Amino acid sequence: MHLYPDNRDVFEQITVLAPGLLGASVGMAVAKHSPSRKIHVWARRAETRVQCELLEWCHAVHSAAEEAVKGADLVIICSPVETIAPLVERIAEHLKEGAIVTDVGSTKSLLCHNAKAAMPAHAFFVGSHPMAGSEKSGLEYADRDLFKQRPCFVTPLPETPETVTEQVVRFWMELGMQVCTISPETHDEIVAYISHLPHILASTLCAALQKKDSKWRHFAGAGLRDTTRIASGSPILWKSILEQNREEILRALDTFEDEIHHFRSALANREWFEVSNLLEHGKHYRDSLSPDATEQ
């Protein structure tokens, strides 16, 4: 836990806006690592608020976001990407002096600039992207260990004070994350390749298979299952992500289309050296990824 010189916790009160899989996991993880912190939540739906009232980590449930952020040292917005900047706008006036607002959205550039513009002068916004999650969504899949050993981006703008960035970095590190600070623009380029492109390939492969004989699905092996698992993710959430990061994704798609086109030519022309080369490069890259918690 990070303390002020007088031993007071920097983030005594934390407010989670829109606790779904990620927001509720943040709440559970904070309760585990820093049990003295008070956690407030706001949920748009009445049924989620009722669920939240039953959760041990949840100290106060609010029906208005404006109320929920009052007195909060840290506000974490966990709603879908396109709703984050509008939410910042809504809570801006109600933030206490020196409050820090962050989020868990999968895209950063557009969002961070809009959120920053919506912030009042007396509080700070710095974007976060904890790369944890699942193809599942919803409070009921929350997991207090979701963030352990996972990568997390924190994306300050040039004008973000260093101490603000540092406090948010420390917050995610306390939950066990491996944090990297980076500009929102570089973040969006990286995730276009390592997260959004793989999602598009999984979805596109499934959409192509959907058109073939429906009996074929009974023959799906572990390879197809793993390759396509993320295609089960929420189309609504993913449409927003693709919309927010459209330009970077188009560039990543071009790179991929070049590669697959090159591969297809090699196969069509029986250029077996080229085919082997691509397989070797692919294996080399995959083997170089450090093992995942679930692979160990």
Next chain:
Amino acid sequence: MHLYPDNRDVFEQITVLAPGLLGASVGMAVAKHSPSRKIHVWARRAETRVQCELLEWCHAVHSAAEEAVKGADLVIICSPVETIAPLVERIAEHLKEGAIVTDVGSTKSLLCHNAKAAMPAHAFFVGSHPMAGSEKSGLEYADRDLFKQRPCFVTPLPETPETVTEQVVRFWMELGMQVCTISPETHDEIVAYISHLPHILASTLCAALQKKDSKWRHFAGAGLRDTTRIASGSPILWKSILEQNREEILRALDTFEDEIHHFRSALANREWFEVSNLLEHGKHYRDSLSPDATEQ
């Protein structure tokens, strides 16, 4: 266990040629389900033979394939796809009257026709493709439960006697597999889509990422790991598979390229209804796959 009317086991002696991950898993699974069967093996490398001598399920180890198949009721060839028909040619004369030869290769059409042509009149070949395995290869990763609940194709030719097909179907079912008989040509079409295409996408994605900043690999989340796991498979084995099933794979690649091109256009032109549609179709297909043993 399948018995003759006089209660004698149809497959008293089984010979596994080239016990790697799959062959050794067959041996272990047979020893578990039908402990009275004798299992002989032949391995090309001396070091594998030494390893095999230490394995409980392995009753005899041979340094010549011709010797190993003598007296066998069932021969299972587990070597890479391009070596299967040549091995059939080599053992043909040494097979006993009525012996059945099968394999575990990932492609079937070319292989089954070549293997059939190499067989003597007094024995039978029918192809198999147990869809089990791993991105790992080698005896040391063998697992007696590898075949449990997994799909398996058995691919008779029109001239294959029904009783031969039936005995091979029964053999895989006894190891817990869900067996489907199908022509070698249809098999190759199906696996081009559900197995070879996903492998190519995983390899191609990795090959494309290999060209980007090498630090990006530290940010790989579970999505990228799952999507690309199979790219760690042996490039040598996969080059052979692609070679043997080249035409069907080219057709599958065309279907995929159409789909991704369609997606790219929709994203480029901000046709969000189309983008959502593709994500929905992809999710619908993925959700319709019955849960895998490892997903339960």
